[in-house]
Amino acid sequence: MRKALVVMLLIASLAACVSTQSSAEDIQNHAATAAWTSVYLTMNAFPTATPPPPTITQTATATIIWPTYSPIPTTPTTATSPYEAEHEAIKKVVQTYFDKIYYIHHTYEVKDFGDVISTAPDGRSFLKTELRKQALNVVWERTNLLRYSSYSYSLDFSEIVVFDAGQMARANLSEGNHIVYDISIPYKIGSQSSGIKHIIILRYEQGTWKIIYDVHDDHSHRSLYDPTPLPKDVLDGLDKSLLDLGQGKEGPALPKDLTYFIPSDPEQLNKWKDYENALAEKLMSEYTRYTVFCEWELTEKTLQKINVWASCMTTVTSPDIGNYYFPVVSLPAVINLTPSGEIQSIETPEYGETYLSDIWRLFPNGVWKTAPNVLAMERHLNWRRVHFNEPPLVVLNATAILTPSPTVTPTP
Numbered sequence: 001m002r003k004a005l006v007v008m009l010l011i012a013s014l015a016a017c018v019s020t021q022s023s024a025e026d027i028q029n030h031a032a033t034a035a036w037t038s039v040y041l042t043m044n045a046f047p048t049a050t051p052p053p054p055t056i057t058q059t060a061t062a063t064i065i066w067p068t069y070s071p072i073p074t075t076p077t078t079a080t081s082p083y084e085a086e087h088e089a090i091k092k093v094v095q096t097y098f099d100k101i102y103y104i105h106h107t108y109e110v111k112d113f114g115d116v117i118s119t120a121p122d123g124r125s126f127l128k129t130e131l132r133k134q135a136l137n138v139v140w141e142r143t144n145l146l147r148y149s150s151y152s153y154s155l156d157f158s159e160i161v162v163f164d165a166g167q168m169a170r171a172n173l174s175e176g177n178h179i180v181y182d183i184s185i186p187y188k189i190g191s192q193s194s195g196i197k198h199i200i201i202l203r204y205e206q207g208t209w210k211i212i213y214d215v216h217d218d219h220s221h222r223s224l225y226d227p228t229p230l231p232k233d234v235l236d237g238l239d240k241s242l243l244d245l246g247q248g249k250e251g252p253a254l255p256k257d258l259t260y261f262i263p264s265d266p267e268q269l270n271k272w273k274d275y276e277n278a279l280a281e282k283l284m285s286e287y288t289r290y291t292v293f294c295e296w297e298l299t300e301k302t303l304q305k306i307n308v309w310a311s312c313m314t315t316v317t318s319p320d321i322g323n324y325y326f327p328v329v330s331l332p333a334v335i336n337l338t339p340s341g342e343i344q345s346i347e348t349p350e351y352g353e354t355y356l357s358d359i360w361r362l363f364p365n366g367v368w369k370t371a372p373n374v375l376a377m378e379r380h381l382n383w384r385r386v387h388f389n390e391p392p393l394v395v396l397n398a399t400a401i402l403t404p405s406p407t408v409t410p411t412p
Contacts, residue, residue, distance in 0.1 A: 083162035083169075086209070090160055090169055093209045094200055098153060098175070101134070105148040107351050108328060110135045110321060118203050118210035126213040128320065132238040135325040139245045142311075142330050143375040145183035150190070150356045153177040169202040169209065175216075185359065186366055235322070242324040246382050268298070272395050274343055275335070282346040283312040283329040291315045293384045295377035295392045296333070299368045306335040307363060309372035313381040326385065330374060332359065332367050 097116050104110055110131060117127045141147060159172040176194035184190065198216040202209045268275060280292040292314050300307040311330040317323050334347040349358035359367055377393065384390045 087160045147182040150180040171200045278343045287314045297372045304337045311377045
């Protein structure tokens with residue numbers, strides 16, 4: 001009887017070992033297959049390759065006392081991917097991708113992501129949509145003073161799976177960040193986010209990993225991402241949104257009820273073309289001068305220094321982004337004057353880690369006493385793209401302020 005029980009226990013133990021090995025192989029096969037389906041869109045992590053220990057259920061009513069033995073030391077088995085060496089390379093590509101996204105929201109320069117995106121049709125489709133989505137977000141941020149003036153971010157990789165004989169990969173991760181926006185600079189406060197889920201699919205192309213697309217918790221554009229090339233109506237919808245945000249149909253924003261958009265400054269009124277030329281050359285020197293228009297709002301003035309918030313827009317569009325996005329540089333600037341009042345130089349904060357410290361250096365008394373009306377400036381820039389002879393708002397408002405309104409004598 002006792003021998004039979006021992007034999008049965010040995011058989012059960014061997015069966016458990018076989019079952020454990022089979023389960024790990026099944027899970028790896030399941031992960032490789034699921035990566036080609038929409039399973040990953042649920043953003044739920046796949047089960048780990050290490051199965052739980054078998055549960056022993058006692059069914060006998062009799063109590064059996066077994067002799068005790070010293071257990072044989074064992075090393076716990078963990079699933080090791082044969083592509084473990086590829087994980088670091090994949091992380092570096094993903095890191096570069098996020099570096100470029102954050103820099104876009106710091107500089108407002110919506111440009112190609114370089115060589116981190118796949119050149120295959122699915123990758124190009126994702127890139128075209130991603131650039132247009134970023135452009136739409138940038139327009140919104142510009143007009144609401146939501147530049148990432150200072151930022152840091154973290155990526156927590158929960159799982160990386162390489163499949164299809166090492167040709168495809170999927171990275172599950174959570175994004176977190178800390179951001180100081182332009183609008184919050186006077187208050188010296190920042191905002192934090194965490195737990196932003198991403199599932200990034202990559203393909204191994206020409207000796208390196210390239211991103212095909214990124215599925216993530218984007219509150220306004222999550223539906224845009226799909227493993228297949230996107231339909232034309234999605235891009236058309238983004239273009240319509242860009243057109244609505246960039247419209248210049250309202251014309252100039254003139255003073256109303258003694259609420260002045262830009263303070264009167266006769267010197268700027270007489271020399272506004274010199275100011276615009278200098279700002280255009282400083283902020284958008286890569287474009288031909290006649291394709292750039294500038295607006296600026298005076299924030300502070302001394303004898304040889306004028307502090308402004310300046311926005312310059314070019315009429316040159318990008319084929320990758322479409323015909324409804326016009327690049328803009330929007331920055332606080334210091335216009336240094338000679339003793340005779342001529343423009344000597346223009347200083348702006350440098351992009352990068354020194355941006356905030358440059359702002360406090362250039363504007364020791366604060367960037368503004370009231371937030372600049374960037375929305376009005378940008379709308380007028382769009383108006384001037386069509387009406388080339390229209391002067392900037394600093395001229396229109398100063399003229400309206402300095403020109404008295406005609407009075408009408410009531411008829412007795």
